Amino acid sequence: MNPTPSRYADRLLEWFCASHLLEEVQGDLYERFVRDVRAVGIQRANQRYWVNVLRFIRPFALKHQSTEYTSPSLMNPLMLRNYFKTSIRNLTKHKVSTLINLFGLTLGVTACLVIYLITSFELSYDTFHPDGERIYRLVGDVKYNATDETHPVGFLPGPVPLALRKEVAGIETVAAFHNIDSDVLIPNGKEKPIRFESRRRTGGNAEIVVVEPQYFDIFKYQWLAGNPKTALNEPFKLVLSEEKAHTYFGNLPLTEILGKELIYQDSVRVSVAGIVKDWAKPTDFTFTDFISFATIRASQLKRDINLDDWNDNWSASQAFVKLPTGSTPAQLAAPFQQFSKRHFQKEMKFWPSLQPLSDLHFNDNYRDNYSRKAHLPTLYGLMAIAGFILLIAAINFINLSTAQSVQRAKETGIRKVMGSSRTNLVLQFLSETAFLTFLAVLISLALVSPILSVFQSLTPKGLTFDLFSWQTLVFLGVVTLITSLLSGFYPSWVLSSYVPALTLKGQTALTGGQKGYLRKGLIVFQFTVSLAFIIGTLMVGRQLNYMRNKDLGFSTDAIIEVHTLRDEKSLVLANKIRQLAGVEMATLQWFPPMGQAYMVTKLKYSGKKDVEMDVSAKVGDANFIPLYKLRLLAGRNYLKSDSLREIVINATYAKALGFKKPADAVNQLIQFQDKQYPIVGVVADFHEQSFHEKISPVFIGYMPRQAKDIGVKLATKGGQLSDLKATLASIEQQWKAVYPDNKFDYAFLDESIANLYEKEQKTGQLVNMATAIAILISCMGLFGLATFTAQQRTKEIGVRKVLGASVPSIVALLSKDFLVLVVIALVIASPIAWWAMSQWLKDFAYKVDLEWWVFALAGILAIVIALLTVGFQSIKAALTNPVKSLRSE
Secondary structure: OOOOOOHHHHHHHHHHHHHHOOOOOOHHHHHHHHHHHHOOOOOHHHHHHHHHHHHHHHHHHHHOOOOOOOOHHHHHHHHHHHHHHHHHHHHHHOHHHHHHHHHHHHHHHHHHHHHHHHHHHHHOOOOOOOOHHHEEEEEEEEEOOOOOOOEEEOOEOOOHHHHHHHHOOOOOEEEEEEEOOOOEEEEEOOEEEEEEOOHHHHOOOOOEEEEOOOHHHHOOOOEEEEOOOOOOOOOOEEEEEHHHHHHHHOOOOHHHHOOOEEEEOOOEEEEEEEEEOOOOOOOOOOOOEEEEOOHHHHOHHHHOOOOOOOOOOOOOEEEEEEOOOOOOHHHHHHHHHHHHHHHOOOOOEEEEEEEEHHHOOOOOOOOOOOOOOOOHHHHHHHHHHHHHHHHHHHHHHHHHHHHHHHHHHHHHHHHHHOOOOHHHHHHHHHHHHHHHHHHHHHHHHHHHHHHHHHOHHHOOOOOOOOOOOHHHHHHHHHHHHHHHHHHHHHHHHHHOOEOHHHHOOOOOOEOOOOOOHHHHHHHHHHHHHHHHHHHHHHHHHHHHHHHHHOOOOOOOOOEEEEOOOOOOHHHHHHHHHHOOOOEEEEEEEOOOOOOOOOEEEEEEEEOOOEEEEEEEEEEEOOOHHHHOOOOEEEEOOOOOOOOOOOEEEEHHHHHHOOOOOHHHHOOOEEEEOOEEEEEEEEEOOOOOOOOOOOOOOEEEEOOOOOOOEEEEEEOOOOOOHHHHHHHHHHHHHHHHHHOOOOOOOEEEHHHHHHHHHHHHHHHHHHHHHHHHHHHHHHHHHHHHHHHHHHHHOHHHHHHHHHOOOOHHHHHHHHHHHHHHHHHHHHHHHHHHHHHHHHHHHOOOOOOOOOOHHHHHHHHHHHHHHHHHHHHHHHHHHHOOOHHHHHOOO
């Protein structure tokens, strides 16, 4: 029996394989290596085996050049360096696949990082408050009459917070507050006061609130000046944030700002009693001006904020509560029910409830006028998109690496013959994946800031990228590790499983047997995801196009909204605007027919049977209906007057009152605020809210106190863009004549309506980008696979051409396998996309149908994309001269 080689020889040969097989070595290094091997003392019976091994190694050793030969005992410290060198050499050797993998991984990691920044930012809103788990928003469910449906509200009747504080045990703290909108005046001696325009005109966040002192017991601020225990106890006191204090008073020391006077709503004079530090973390509480709650009853604020009306929750109190440690909202359910029975015995019913602080940023069932709602399902969808994109990139790596495995079979065989274990081989190949992933992460880091800058409209305001935050570093580390393992483990396992006895003979059989089923399955998965995104893109685009082009029931062409200060001067401004040559018509209004603002009130009809219901109010003078071209179905427009005397209703309201024909409703009387008003006309239905909501009952009338803004129809017949600009400039001049200290505030109606679909627009853009990225990565992988397939079948193609095969037949031969996989992906993706789009469209009251042709079009697009991707390489291979491919045979 032949003796086995010594352990020293094993280590020596393994070192040569790991350190120098693919490394450049000097010509005499081989001879020195041979001498070392022979000096080990291997018996003669085994010499022939070593001679054959050394003969096999000789061409590699003589072909390359490198560093000096090192003792085998230093093998282990060199392993990592050798892995690194070998990784670089293999990656640079296969440039096409390396670039494809790097490109795909970079896109995947970048998408993951950007989406992580967005989702982590949104999910971090108001998570920093001490005892945040004990803070709740006081909300409720309301029912205005016996026939009305119960619906959730975020506003409260004014007396509720104070009454809860007195009557309901088990609440640690209650704090009511009201948002108000106002310009801010800073007295300037005998000079004109310095004016700071309101949030509504500057487009900022809610800033001014009238708060109870307990607000600062619930939400903790760092006080920089003033006494937190007494600052808001008296009327006409104010607490400012540090940033707003410097906005109003420049760089004055904070202690000198205390006692300074400010004016709100033109007559409410308050003095600064405290200054707090601004919160630096994401929050919906963007308040900066805190007026003492006692100021309401002591000033004109009591005209707008009614603290005694139990039946008004439209513009009434909002409140937060803090529960004692260990308490839960469930413990207050019974006391809240008893509270409701005591105070809401008439038609209006209100049941208080608690909304967790963590739910405030995401739940739009409870409306308010300060928070920005994020759509939680959209955030989860973004996370899924990021995961799919990264998975598609990893699949590319797996497919291309396994396709390349034939080219690395001999390397694997030699390493195994030289004594490398499978673990060492797996680590070697995984190191290549890790190195490529690390490069992708570095490139992604360079791309994130420019991407966030370009796509500011799609990202939440205030989002920044901090590379050195521990959360970001942990996320990048986890992504790098998972991507490296996901992309590299299977290819490395396949490569390390080659049988050396076969690979050294030029064969590539695997120990486990591989027929490409996994690779085909991964391609199907890639195109399933891509097709689902394509179908989603088509459906979202169809719905957005439907909303843009559907008849709204009124005209939006060349109409602007002029937002006044809602005072008596608005009538003067409206009359001045009407006299301008470029203005066709102007109307005093509360708000236009459709938009984010609307009002619902209660109307009663006494006919054969009484009908009392909530009705949406549209307020405008006699020009309102003709300016917006609302179509009269019966009757006439209400006449010009100085108060509400007649009303016009829409067809839906006429039908709800029981009239079969619109004309039947004319001259009927409607009770509104204890007075009877005749219906003089019925207009065709029009949309007043987004397409998420059904058209509801509407009445239109003129109420001078509410109609303070101005709708302007610009004359556009035969007009040029320059005429439009001139008209706007003329309107601005009239504005300055009436409001010299205020910025001209206007908006085009069609742009305001488009803002109703901001969420849908963002969804469409995100789906479009996800589709483009998924298709691009999938096509890059398909291109790489087609390239390797063509290379592996070069001789087969040459033989077929010699035997008379045409170029189209060869292209079809190389393309059909891929096209079959795309068709299978379409079959799998269609039901998934149908379900997802059905769920998305459920939120719309008016929507497009899911048509079969959308899925067919998506399949055709995917097939065309695959043909273009694969066809290039197929045609290139088919046009190759067969003499070149068969020369070695």
